[in-house]
Amino acid sequence: MAKMLSRVAPWLASRKDGAAPGVAVRTLGGSDTSQLMDLARQDAVANVFILSHLAIAGSAAPTTGGASILGVFDGGTLLGACWAGANLVPVQLDPELAGTVAASAHRSGRRYASIFGPADTVLALYAGLERFGQSAHEIRSDQPLMTIAGPPAVAPDEHLGFGQLADFDRILPACAAMFEEEVGYSPFLGGREYYSRRVKGLIRAGHSMVHLDASGEVVFKAELGAVTPEVTQVQGVWMNPEYRGQGLSAGYMAAVVGLAQNLAPVTSLYVNNFNTRARATYERVGFRQVGTFATVLF
Incomplete structure (x- = not known):
């Protein structure tokens, strides 16, 4: 600094x-x-x-x-x-x-x-x-801002769909796990109510995307944290640890793009520069860098 x-x-x-x-x-x-x-x-x-x-x-x-x-x-x-x-x-x-x-x-x-x-x-x-x-608490000074317009470069995983309130009790723990992995502490530290309302709001708005396996566990999930008629911004991308390393991420992200483009023609996200695996997945799907974000966590 x-x-x-x-x-x-x-x-x-x-x-x-x-x-x-x-x-x-x-x-x-x-x-x-x-x-x-x-x-x-x-x-x-x-x-x-x-x-x-x-x-x-x-x-x-x-x-x-x-x-x-x-x-x-x-x-x-x-x-x-x-x-x-x-x-x-x-x-x-x-x-x-x-x-x-x-x-x-x-x-x-x-x-x-x-x-x-x-x-x-x-x-x-x-x-x-x-x-x-x-x-x-942490400074993430280099976060590529990436977008895709048009169809993804890989086939979408057709298991991904919009989250339903009936599955809220399955989706919420996955969202909390993603949050804790990303920022280093639980979103429930100040109580469950605020974060639970946020997750329910995303589901109600049709901005939650999830795949549940046969036992009802979340395999993959993501949300659209911001939506306009021109652009959506993907956040909260998370893969269940039991399914990591199997080459599934690109298909799920292609499906995210397909669902997001029902709402706006451009899909965006930003990612930590050091997360080379995620960046490679996004590039494989067809995302390209258009700017650089930073995040300061207190």
């Missing part, structure tokens, strides 16, 4: 929150929805998270759950934005404006579970928060 800090330090909080003359940060309201939508549409893949939120909520105003969107303005022009809920998610935010946003996010008093999005901006946001004493 030393190199990144030296590069971004001149515009962090020690320099009036990094704000250039005429630039200000404020929480967006309903009247800002159109500007935010136009901003996010500049990159429909990188910004699928916020575009999915806007498609559901219909507004840039703060949510009933307490999440808000910080906007960086030069006069009346929205230069960039950042979702501030359980996570920080930048939207077309220039890294040179990240110090200003980090200062505002810190002043809110909220603790964030992660920052994710385009790598340069994520690392700049973290550098800003680090100046206020917030330390990361």
Whole structure:
């Protein structure tokens, strides 16, 4: 991080929150929805998270759950934005404006579970928060952002289908196992209710995909964490350890693409650069890198 800090330090909080003359940060309201939508549409893949939120909520105003969107303005022009809920998610935010946003996010008093999005901006946001004493549990600075449009390059596994609420008690433990493998702790640490609601919500929305074996155990599962008419983003890819190493992943991922493309023409995901097996599988299916994300876990 030393190199990144030296590069971004001149515009962090020690320099009036990094704000250039005429630039200000404020929480967006309903009247800002159109500007935010136009901003996010500049990159429909990188910004699928916020575009999915806007498609559901219909507004840039703060949510009933307490999440808000910080906007960086030069006069009346929205230069960039950042979702501030359980996570920080930048939207077309220039890294040179990240110090200003980090200062505002810190002043809110909220603790964030992660920052994710385009790598340069994520690392700049973290550098800003680090100046206020917030330390990361883990920094994943190189996560290829990949997409596929059109049919997959391998045959899909036809066993994969959309998850059903009747199978919730089978799907939830698989989701929890994936989460713990990915981030290193159980999603149930603060109680089961929130995570259970999240998994049920994905099933109800038709965004959960799963294959159960003859005994009812999950063989493979994945979810669409964000969905717009243009792009879906795959998350939570998990194979039961008993079925790993059998060459099944590519067929399942091809099936994920086929199901996702019923909802939007472009399927996206991001993956840790060090996960060479997963990257090779995605490339075999037909995914190609279009950018680089980073994730900071607190």
